Amino acid sequence: MTELIRLHYPIVNFKKPVQQVVAMGFFDGVHLGHQAVLARAKQEAEKRGVPLAVLTYDPHPIVAFQKLNQPLRYLTPLEQKVSIMSRLGVDKVYVMRFTSKLSKLKGQSFVDEVLMHLNPLTVVAGFDHLYGANGTNSDMSHLLVYAKERFGVITVPELDDLNQKISSSTIRKYLDNGNVDMVTKQLGHPHATTGTVVHGEARGRELGYPTANIQTPENEWLPGIGIYAVKIQINNQWYLGMASIGRNVTFGEARPITVEINILDFKEEIYGEAVQVEWYHYLRGEVKFNGVQSLINQLKLDAEDTHRYFNDK
Known part of the structure; x- marks a missing residue:
């Protein structure tokens, strides 16, 4: 059964886990693009003989950036998201509370003060994943630089459906x-x-x-x-x-x-x-x-x- 662990920034009194592969993302819907990320991360974890962990967030990051005109809605609320990830072979899900302080972390600080607490052997994420403050080069192309040879980085390319990007926002439009x-x-x-x-x-x-x-x-x-x-x-x-x-x-x-x-x-x-x-x-x-x-x-x-x-x- 998948273990759920809640985190809050700054992370204190947290026992560092064994080395593990960490997949990053919000993963709303756990759609086919997300599943490709998790499958690649699972493959890496099995090859390395280590657990597979996911780093995700709650609530949706939008709450830290703008006023909401309607209640927050999700394709997969947290409990459902974790249930799907469990079926996909995820061992642990770290749920980081998304707050103003977290949203202002620059890329290097995010790696040093969040990711490194999870003791990653390899970090896996989709090509468009962002993990730090806007406008601070917090994208996948810079993650290997911030890693400073402490962990490997795998970027999973875009998955599309007949040239239509598979994304949570696209799925929400289809639902509407x-x-x-x-x-x-x-x-x-x-x-x-x-x-x-x-x-x-x-x-x-x-x-x-x-x-x-x-x-x-x-x-x-x-x-x-x-x-x-x-x-x-x-x-x-x-x-x-x-x-x-x-x-x-x-x-x-x-x-x-x-x-x-x-x-x-x-x-x-x-x-x-x-x-x-x-x-x-x-x-x-x-x-x-x-x-x-x-x-x-x-x-x-x-x-x-x-x-x-x-x-x-």
């Missing part, structure tokens, strides 16, 4: 546009969110399509408004579903955005259950229907499309 198929392609796995099943307005039950209303943590990045084919995990069991992210515009104006999932071939009450949702395919946009029967007819088509999508996979 509802393009979860491309999100899956760039992540290498479906985008996942969590939540708790809570009471809603019970309209779905009246229509013959009861829904689980999911209260999602505000720090998780939901797809844009629309109807999706999903899988939902309840008590370690996975089910197929069709999910709506929207305002239920058929029943009124200026309504809040909700997440509702009709779980196919499922009749149990599950209020209070913790769930995980995997977002697979965009079915259609949200539509304001002329009447209840038109909505019911569309829900029937949505259920058929959802079954068809998963049967074809």
